[in-house]
Amino acid sequence: MRNRYLRPSWDLPEIYLYRAPIDFRKQANSLALLVEQELGHSPFSGALYAFTNRQRNKIKCLMWEDNGFVLYYKALAEEKFKWPGPSDELMPLTGEQINWLLDGYDISLLRGHKTLHYESVG
Numbered sequence: 001m002r003n004r005y006l007r008p009s010w011d012l013p014e015i016y017l018y019r020a021p022i023d024f025r026k027q028a029n030s031l032a033l034l035v036e037q038e039l040g041h042s043p044f045s046g047a048l049y050a051f052t053n054r055q056r057n058k059i060k061c062l063m064w065e066d067n068g069f070v071l072y073y074k075a076l077a078e079e080k081f082k083w084p085g086p087s088d089e090l091m092p093l094t095g096e097q098i099n100w101l102l103d104g105y106d107i108s109l110l111r112g113h114k115t116l117h118y119e120s121v122g
Helices: 028-037 095-103
Strands: 015-017 048-052 058-064 069-075 091-093
Touching: 015 095, 028 048, 028 058, 028 069, 048 095, 058 095, 091 095
Parallel strands: 015 048
Antiparallel strands: 015 091, 048 058, 058 069
C-alpha cells in the first residue's frame, strides 16, 4: 500500500462521523458552530469531525490543532464514499476506520464475528 501523508492519524483519540449530508459551502468556522450548537461538543477539544455532501463524493474533516482549525478536504474524481445512512447520532470511528473510509471501504460492513455467550458445553 502506498504511503498517505495528508491523512488523519491512526492514533487520534476521538473521531466522529456526522452522518447527515451538509452544505459543502460551510468552511471551518461554520462547521465548528455546527459541532458546538447542534452536537453539543466543544470544537476545540482536538476531536476530528468528518462530514460529507449530499452526493457523497466529498469529505471534509474538521479538527482544532493548538492554535487554529485544520480542514481536510477530499473530492473524488469518480465514484462515491460508502457513507453510513443518515442518523441523528454521531458515529465514533477509529483512526484506522476513517482512513478506510477515505480509501473507499464501506465501514458499516467492517465488523468482526458476533460474540457468543454459552452457559455450558453440553
